[in-house]
Amino acid sequence: MTPSRPGRTAGLSRRHFALALSSALLGSGCAAPHRGTGRPGDPIVLTLLSHYTSGALKAALQRPVDEWNATHDRVRVRTTAVEFTDLLTTLMVRQAAGQGADLLHPYCLWTGQLVRAGVLRPAPPEHAGEIGRGYREAAVSSASVAGRVYGYPTEVQTYALYYNRRLLREAGVERPPRTWRELEETAYRTARRDRYGNTLVQGFGLSAYDDATTVGQTLALLNAAGGRFLSPDGRSTAIDSPAGRAVFGLEHRLVAQGASAPGVNVYQAFPSGQVAMVVGAGWWTGNLKALMGRGYRDVGVAPLPVPGAGDERATLSTGFLLGVNTACPHPREAWEFLRWLNSAKVSGTSTGKEAGKGAGNGMAATRMSRLQVSVGSMTGRADDMRTLLGAGADPNLRPFLDALAYAVPEPNAPGAQQAKSLLRKNIEALWTGQQSVEEALRSTRRQVDQEVSRSW
Numbered sequence: 001m002t003p004s005r006p007g008r009t010a011g012l013s014r015r016h017f018a019l020a021l022s023s024a025l026l027g028s029g030c031a032a033p034h035r036g037t038g039r040p041g042d043p044i045v046l047t048l049l050s051h052y053t054s055g056a057l058k059a060a061l062q063r064p065v066d067e068w069n070a071t072h073d074r075v076r077v078r079t080t081a082v083e084f085t086d087l088l089t090t091l092m093v094r095q096a097a098g099q100g101a102d103l104l105h106p107y108c109l110w111t112g113q114l115v116r117a118g119v120l121r122p123a124p125p126e127h128a129g130e131i132g133r134g135y136r137e138a139a140v141s142s143a144s145v146a147g148r149v150y151g152y153p154t155e156v157q158t159y160a161l162y163y164n165r166r167l168l169r170e171a172g173v174e175r176p177p178r179t180w181r182e183l184e185e186t187a188y189r190t191a192r193r194d195r196y197g198n199t200l201v202q203g204f205g206l207s208a209y210d211d212a213t214t215v216g217q218t219l220a221l222l223n224a225a226g227g228r229f230l231s232p233d234g235r236s237t238a239i240d241s242p243a244g245r246a247v248f249g250l251e252h253r254l255v256a257q258g259a260s261a262p263g264v265n266v267y268q269a270f271p272s273g274q275v276a277m278v279v280g281a282g283w284w285t286g287n288l289k290a291l292m293g294r295g296y297r298d299v300g301v302a303p304l305p306v307p308g309a310g311d312e313r314a315t316l317s318t319g320f321l322l323g324v325n326t327a328c329p330h331p332r333e334a335w336e337f338l339r340w341l342n343s344a345k346v347s348g349t350s351t352g353k354e355a356g357k358g359a360g361n362g363m364a365a366t367r368m369s370r371l372q373v374s375v376g377s378m379t380g381r382a383d384d385m386r387t388l389l390g391a392g393a394d395p396n397l398r399p400f401l402d403a404l405a406y407a408v409p410e411p412n413a414p415g416a417q418q419a420k421s422l423l424r425k426n427i428e429a430l431w432t433g434q435q436s437v438e439e440a441l442r443s444t445r446r447q448v449d450q451e452v453s454r455s456w
Helices: 014-028 055-071 084-096 109-116 125-134 137-142 166-169 180-190 210-222 242-256 284-298 329-340 367-374 382-388 394-404 418-431 438-453
Strands: 044-050 075-081 154-162 199-204 275-281 301-302 317-326 406-409
Touching: 055 329, 055 367, 075 329, 084 109, 109 317, 109 418, 125 154, 125 329, 137 154, 137 166, 137 284, 137 317, 137 406, 154 166, 154 210, 154 284, 154 329, 154 367, 154 394, 166 180, 166 275, 166 284, 180 199, 180 210, 180 242, 180 275, 210 317, 210 382, 242 418, 242 438, 275 438, 284 301, 284 394, 301 394, 317 329, 329 367, 367 382, 382 394, 406 418, 418 438
Parallel strands: 044 075, 199 275, 317 406
Antiparallel strands: 154 275, 154 301, 154 317
16 A cells, blocks of 8 residues: 555646646546436446555455445445556546546645645535544544545554564664664664675665655654654745754765665565665555565564654654545535445454454444555554454554554645655755755755745
């Protein structure tokens, strides 16, 4: 699941927007999707657009949709999907062309942009109240703009420290680090190079793989240091601070002293035993288990280290939401389906994949929580997660569940996507020695302030 999978989604220039619009119209035709009238024999048809295009994700979403369609005659739901890298463009282009789906499943980072563009409809008060009561604060904040809720949080990811027990043990390290000093010491002790200087093992995995990897691990550490990327109102950056300086300094030292090699793809290197520690999101546990087989026994997960002993814990959370298009002609029915999927508690294994995995079989949880657990992910419903990740579940998921209580949501102001891309550019310049810590902070502040100030 994503968003480690969220990658390089840039803003649309006018030229790219026009080209994408033409392609979308050619691919989908000029007529709006048939939605029915609601009369007997002609049910309302709601379209749901997501990035669940194939495999387990597509099947996991289709199961509850099929259940709804089998038990509701008047309102039917039809799913459609595009690759995540095309999702934001598709949302914006189809909306401009009058082709927007009724139900939308965007990355929460884009909420402010979609609200500003008039794509997302605010949740009615009764639904907003349910969301506020049912989910952890970070999940609610991710699905909100200026205090107003715009959808049901679905997939929620928190960040923690993955580590390789064998590599730590071979370096004489008995437990995962709890402070940044311990993190550095462990990184230097576990890093290995050959006689030609080639990296054999990264002590701490920094990776320039994509936005989510490069920026996600940095923002998680920034939050752990008590800092923030953007100001509370989203109109300026806050990273040029003592906390930001500490994070950039930590990453600079790790690279300069050979404990990190940002050019290495950690998604390949960690499962191969070539990375001792890395910060990552909870979705990765399922992938690692499938990739590593018996070698997964060496994988441990610990809370994100904090700068000093006794410091308050914090980390990053990212997520997705399910909301209703402003152009949906049947908003009441659309919100009712979302409530059924995300709020109604059911017993048993309605998603069909949790059985035998310690996933709270027979105990009440929402369909969306069961869906997410079936593919190795989580929702922001802590009560559901405690039920579904009960006895017998992968213990490596527990730190991600615990982090729901103290995670800080990714900023979702109107310019957040471009701000994230700019931050990534400066982080990579720091890692490659093109900028000093101070230069990277100043450059980030200047570029991001310019972007977010004009996005309102």
